[in-house]
Amino acid sequence: MPVEAQPENQCRTPVRVKGPLASRVERRRDNSRVRLNAYLARAGVASRRKADELIKAGRVTVNGQPGELNTFVAKRDRVELDGRPLERQALAYVLLNKPAGTVTTARDPQGRPTVVELVAQHRTRLVPVGRLDADTTGALLLTNDGELAHRLAHPRYEVEKVYEAEVEGEPSDDALAQLERGVELDDGPTAPARARRLAPNKVELAIHEGRKHQVKRMLAAVGHRVHTLNRSRYADLTVEGLGPGESRELTGAEVDRLRSLYGE
Numbered sequence: 001m002p003v004e005a006q007p008e009n010q011c012r013t014p015v016r017v018k019g020p021l022a023s024r025v026e027r028r029r030d031n032s033r034v035r036l037n038a039y040l041a042r043a044g045v046a047s048r049r050k051a052d053e054l055i056k057a058g059r060v061t062v063n064g065q066p067g068e069l070n071t072f073v074a075k076r077d078r079v080e081l082d083g084r085p086l087e088r089q090a091l092a093y094v095l096l097n098k099p100a101g102t103v104t105t106a107r108d109p110q111g112r113p114t115v116v117e118l119v120a121q122h123r124t125r126l127v128p129v130g131r132l133d134a135d136t137t138g139a140l141l142l143t144n145d146g147e148l149a150h151r152l153a154h155p156r157y158e159v160e161k162v163y164e165a166e167v168e169g170e171p172s173d174d175a176l177a178q179l180e181r182g183v184e185l186d187d188g189p190t191a192p193a194r195a196r197r198l199a200p201n202k203v204e205l206a207i208h209e210g211r212k213h214q215v216k217r218m219l220a221a222v223g224h225r226v227h228t229l230n231r232s233r234y235a236d237l238t239v240e241g242l243g244p245g246e247s248r249e250l251t252g253a254e255v256d257r258l259r260s261l262y263g264e
Contacts, residue, residue: 034088036060036071038146039079042088044125047106048146054081091145092124093255095237098140099244104131115140119247129153130210138163138231139239142247151262152235158208159262162233163215167224170200175222179205183221187211190218204232235261 034042040051040060052069054060060067061080073079079086098104098115106116106127115128119142126142129149143149151157179195194206203224205215216226232238235258242248250258 033072033074036062036067036073036079037069039073039088040081040086041125041127041146042091042144043079043086044089044144045081045086047127089124089144092122092126092143093145093250093258094119094122094126094142094247095239095242095250096140096142096247097239097242097244098132098137098231100135100137102245103134104128104140115142118245122247122249132231133213133216133229136229136231137244139234139237140231141234141237141250148258148263152258153210155209157262159235160206160208160233161210161231161235162204162206164198164230164232165203165205165215165219165226166228167201167203167219167226169224171197171203171219171222171224175224176203178222179203179218183218185211185214185217185221190214193218206233 036055037048037051040046040054041048045051046054051060055067055069055071058066059082062071062073063078067079075088096115096119098118102113102115102118104115106114108114112134116126119126124144126144127146127149129141129143130153132138132140141152152159176195176197179193182190182192184190190211191207191209194204196204198204203219205218207214207218211217215229219226237250237254
């Protein structure tokens with residue numbers, strides 16, 4: 001049976017679901033129609049971008065028909081890549097305490113260890129939500145839930161990220177106040193943040209933007225170069241109890257909370 005192409009945009013009013021109902025919504029979502037590239041990503045084949053390339057190359061079929069970029073797939077549909085049947089994997093959410101020296105990607109041309117390798121024991125293809133610099137440590141969420149990952153990474157949803165930075169010198173009250181008001185960077189002013197002193201040369205900074213090297217650049221802008229940087233909290237998730245390189249799956253309550261705050 002050919003799969004109908006659905007319109008790109010449909011007017012729907014988002015509804016946020018909380019509590020036990022969120023888990024039931026998740027089960028329904030797992031059975032709902034998804035875009036073909038998302039299905040391929042959930043099957044562990046490739047990222048959505050790479051999946052688009054496979055689809056355009058004509059290597060993917062849905063119910064015997066060539067798949068298109070705007071094809072949607074339901075649970076009952078048969079999806080094949082190069083004639084090989086595929087199945088969606090169950091949704092998974094893993095919190096990693098990222099160690100220094102690892103890169104936030106699936107593969108690294110330079111051969112450096114990656115965060116995806118550190119969570120390989122979960123046996124589901126996971127991708128990181130956002131990025132941390134190679135020398136930055138701390139809380140990093142990985143998932144195969146592309147829809148939620150997109151929301152968490154999008155500036156519109158203002159997901160709070162809390163960092164602890166050891167810096168050069170001792171930031172003054174005026175420097176902390178500047179950080180809280182927002183500082184001017186080469187790509188524009190930053191949004192207001194929360195800043196507090198943890199030690200003479202250690203600062204906690206909470207932001208909800210996600211620009212490249214943002215925390216390092218903000219602190220440099222007020223005269224304090226960062227020596228070490230750790231993300232202590234991401235969307236209310238902490239790595240308490242996890243050593244460097246260790247990971248754990250989110251609890252059902254944690255997933256429900258993320259969906260209630262940032263889901264549909």
